[in-house]
Amino acid sequence: MAENTNTVDVKKIKETGSTLHSKPTVGDVVFNILNYAFFIIFTLSCIFPFYYIFINTISDSDLVAKGAITLIPHQLTISNYVAMGKVGDLWTSALVTVLRTVIGTVLMVMASSLAGYLVTKKEMWHRQFWYRFLVITMYFNAGLIPWYLNMSMLGLTDTFAAYIIPAIVSPYNIILVKTYIESIPAEIEESAFIDGASYWTIYRKIIWPLCKPILATIAIFGAVGHWNSFQDSLILNANSPSLYTLQHRLYIYLNQSSNLGAMMSSGTSASDSAALSSTFNTKIIQYTISMVTIIPILCVYPFMQRYFEKGLMLGAVKG
Amino acid sequence: MSDAAIAESKKKTKNSKAKQSIPKTFAERVSDVVYVILRIAVIGNVCVIFFPNLNPARLSGLINKNLSLFSCGISYNSIVANFGRTFRMGWAQESTFHSLHYCAMLIILMVIVAAAGGCMSLGNNKLKRFGLIATVVAGAGELVSMAWLKSLYTIICNDAIAADKVDKVSPQYPATVNYIYMALAIVLVVCSLAEFFLVKAPEKDARCSMEPKFQLFLMMLPIIALAFVFSYLPLYGWRYAFFDYKSGETLSMDNFVGFKWFTSLLQNSATKRDIVNVLKNTFAMSGLGILTSWIPMAFAVFLSEIKNTHFRRVVQTITTIPNFISWVLVYAIALAIFSTDGFINTMINSVSSQSVATNYLMSDSHMWLKMLAWGLWKGVGWSAIIYIASISGIDQGLYEAATVDGAGRFAKMWYITIPELIPTYCVLLLMSIANILSNGMDQYLVFENAINSEKVQVLDLYVYTLGINSGLIPLSTVIGMLKSIISVALLFAANGISKLIRGESIV
Incomplete structure (x- = not known):
């Protein structure tokens, strides 16, 4: 009842508010137009590049080479993608990237959830110390070169494991899980404990199912991180092309073409038709790999947006 | 009961417990x-x-x-x-x-x-x-x-x-x-x-x-071990800063050089020139980042002024996408739009008769601003989410009261919305000040080329180029080491300021 009257009040006030401003002033109109215009332009700038690359990859390659495709696709074809499929190293890169995303994410989520649960247990031996031990690593790192030397000392250079193992422990995600578990009523766990369940059983049967929302969130962040990761491939696995990730492969193709571009802009080989045609080929290769790399994220993103936002908000209130 | 009394009684129970247990x-x-x-x-x-x-x-x-x-x-x-x-x-x-x-x-x-x-x-x-x-x-x-x-x-x-x-x-x-x-x-x-x-x-x-305490500890042990190996063990690599080390050699007391590399930072004129240039770039880019850190907040405030929920939702979804693609892909986009045969040139060619082939990426003019623009393009939509959420949490009563008092739209934005967002803004600002030396290297690595190299070399990228590409491991370790120490000091300073002003720590 009380709530009802309240909403009525609010409505009334809103009505009076809107009647006070029933006639929008000129300033309001101008502001609205400018505001809409700004957001429309900015949104277009965010989506147009993807569209532009996409229409180029589905158009006839000769037209793309001539630069005839600007706003609408012509002579639709999937031959570019088919041609891409014949590039062998692309398949290996795709496989490596998919594998690292799946394995890396699964292990990270399991470790984060277990650690997040354990650090909430007050009876753990020196809990506070170990929790700080993990959290400090977020704010402090030895630097790129010592990290690299450490990895090579551990024999993790030029291995697939270099993508997975170092990323298992993620203090930030541990904090997120810990905060979430603390919000679960303690009685649920206590009753199971009284029934004689071990910590492991409680973790598996109670904590894991209850934490699913937060685990989904960190899983998505972790997966995007793995998918986009490129430094580790560049630095640790530089000597094993079979372990390059998709991003690294794309980087190599982009660099090849930009080097050609530099040659051409300096005029040394502008007349060299061979160089030109190879640039155009690299252009299509580049667009197509870019699309292959972007598509998973573009497909997953709209459905997962609420998880992303939840993750961000939880991160903001971490304590 | 005073605190002292409580402490006293605690001590007593402790003592009595100790006495009770069998020696x-x-x-x-x-x-x-x-x-x-x-x-x-x-x-x-x-x-x-x-x-x-x-x-x-x-x-x-x-x-x-x-x-x-x-x-x-x-x-x-x-x-x-x-x-x-x-x-x-x-x-x-x-x-x-x-x-x-x-x-x-x-x-x-x-x-x-x-x-x-x-x-x-x-x-x-x-x-x-x-x-x-x-x-x-x-x-x-x-x-x-x-x-x-x-x-x-x-x-x-x-x-x-x-x-x-x-x-x-x-x-x-x-x-x-x-x-x-x-x-x-x-x-x-x-x-x-x-x-x-x-x-x-x-x-x-x-x-x-x-005992449960040890059970829990042993369950935690693998995670602690991994954290130790990958986050603490690299500190052991700092010893390279004190040796004359070349890739493939071993460290021994023969090539121990003490603080040679530290002093060479200040004495070697070529290194010094590089460092000054790199620091200039680093501070310029971070500084510009801090100066424009209010933009996501403004973005959120203006977006919330739009009353059409669907439109708002679409804008929010699309503008956050760039945050989730890697810098390599951002560079791919940059190439597609701005390179010799990219969108801009194609457009110009199709409307005008003369043919142009400007490669906008192959120039070193306004590099700092360009990098800032790419950073904003990628991050602004995402950074705004936190403010958008804060805005939706503001008590509507405040706006209603202001409306009754005759406040206009801008007055409400300026006197209600923004003051409510300032605490969040302060935290993020302090964090970005603490991170002033860490711009990350991905962005600058992908956009770097022979022509603009001078202007985009930031500290992280410099360490990478020096250590991995040139193999100057001791010198790059020294730089990384100093960077880590200064960053931690800055973080503590930022945290101290936050505690002083807001009575809350940020870390």
């Missing part, structure tokens, strides 16, 4: 001390297998210096990477090195057994007994392995002498390292045997169990 017998106290030694030996045993300097399996100069016993144990190929010629010419037997691989594997296995034994020592008497069996076995196994290594060394020596190629195979016996392993193994065996007499025999029907 430890002499045997129990000795047992505790011996267990401490045993556990230290186990931890030491686990650690030594990861250090290349402490590799007892390096029986030949041909085996890579950077190979730890662990790597020897898990990969045969890593041991014999440099042996192609040696095996072909028959200067050494491949079977010997297979044995070496198995021996390393055995040691690793024994270390795992010892570690398991060490963990079991945290349990009750029954579990302790099992643990002791494990540690005795592990110690004995390691002693056997050391003898095995010695015999393998003899075989390698004999083969090399028979082929008269001692200098090529260069057999060597890392005696000191072997003594360390043997000492650890002996400590394991002796301590465990002693404990057999010191630990009370468990009752017949006793079951293995462990």
Whole structure:
């Protein structure tokens, strides 16, 4: 009842508010137009590049080479993608990237959830110390070169494991899980404990199912991180092309073409038709790999947006 | 009750508890001390297998210096990477090195057994007994392995002498390292045997169990170990800052140079010029980032002024996408739009008759602003989400009251929305000040080219170029080290300021 009257009040006030401003002033109109215009332009700038690359990859390659495709696709074809499929190293890169995303994410989520649960247990031996031990690593790192030397000392250079193992422990995600578990009523766990369940059983049967929302969130962040990761491939696995990730492969193709571009802009080989045609080929290769790399994220993103936002908000209130 | 009184009473209960518990017998106290030694030996045993300097399996100069016993144990190929010629010419037997691989594997296995034994020592008497069996076995196994290594060394020596190629195979016996392993193994065996007499025999029907605090700790241990190995162990690499090290060499006191690299930062004029340039870029980019850090907030405020929910939702979804693509892809987009045959040039060509082919990425003008623009394009939508959420959390009553008082739209934005967002903004601002030296390297790495290199070299990228590409490991370690220390100091300072002003810490 009380709530009802309240909403009525609010409505009334809103009505009076809107009647006070029933006639929008000129300033309001101008502001609205400018505001809409700004957001429309900015949104277009965010989506147009993807569209532009996409229409180029589905158009006839000769037209793309001539630069005839600007706003609408012509002579639709999937031959570019088919041609891409014949590039062998692309398949290996795709496989490596998919594998690292799946394995890396699964292990990270399991470790984060277990650690997040354990650090909430007050009876753990020196809990506070170990929790700080993990959290400090977020704010402090030895630097790129010592990290690299450490990895090579551990024999993790030029291995697939270099993508997975170092990323298992993620203090930030541990904090997120810990905060979430603390919000679960303690009685649920206590009753199971009284029934004689071990910590492991409680973790598996109670904590894991209850934490699913937060685990989904960190899983998505972790997966995007793995998918986009490129430094580790560049630095640790530089000597094993079979372990390059998709991003690294794309980087190599982009660099090849930009080097050609530099040659051409300096005029040394502008007349060299061979160089030109190879640039155009690299252009299509580049667009197509870019699309292959972007598509998973573009497909997953709209459905997962609420998880992303939840993750961000939880991160903001971490304590 | 005053605090002092509470403390007093706590002390009393503590004392009374201590009195109530049965005083430890002499045997129990000795047992505790011996267990401490045993556990230290186990931890030491686990650690030594990861250090290349402490590799007892390096029986030949041909085996890579950077190979730890662990790597020897898990990969045969890593041991014999440099042996192609040696095996072909028959200067050494491949079977010997297979044995070496198995021996390393055995040691690793024994270390795992010892570690398991060490963990079991945290349990009750029954579990302790099992643990002791494990540690005795592990110690004995390691002693056997050391003898095995010695015999393998003899075989390698004999083969090399028979082929008269001692200098090529260069057999060597890392005696000191072997003594360390043997000492650890002996400590394991002796301590465990002693404990057999010191630990009370468990009752017949006793079951293995462990106190909850240790159970929880052992569940946590793998995660702690990983964090240690990948976040704390790299600090050990800081020692390279004090040596004259080139890739592939070993560190020894011969090439110890003290603070040479630190002083060379200030004395070597070429390095100094580079550093000044890099710092200028770093501070410029971070500074611009901080100066524009209000933009996401403004973005959120203006977006919330739009009353059409669908439109708002679409804008929010699309503008956050760039945050989730990597910098490599951002560069791919930059190429597609701004390169010689990119969108802009194509557009200009299609509307005007003259043909242009400007490569906008191949110029070094306004590099700082361009980098800032790309950063904003990628991040603004995402950064705005936190403000959008804060805005939706603002009490609507405030706006209603303001409306009644006759406040206009801008007045409400300026006097209600923005003040409500300022606390969040302050936290993020302090964090970005603490991160002033860390711009990350991905963005600058992908956009760097021969023409703009001078203007985009930031500290992170400089360390990468210097250390990985040029191989100047000590100098880049020094720079990274100073950067880490200054960053932590800045973080503490930012945190202190936050505590002072808001009474809340940000970390």
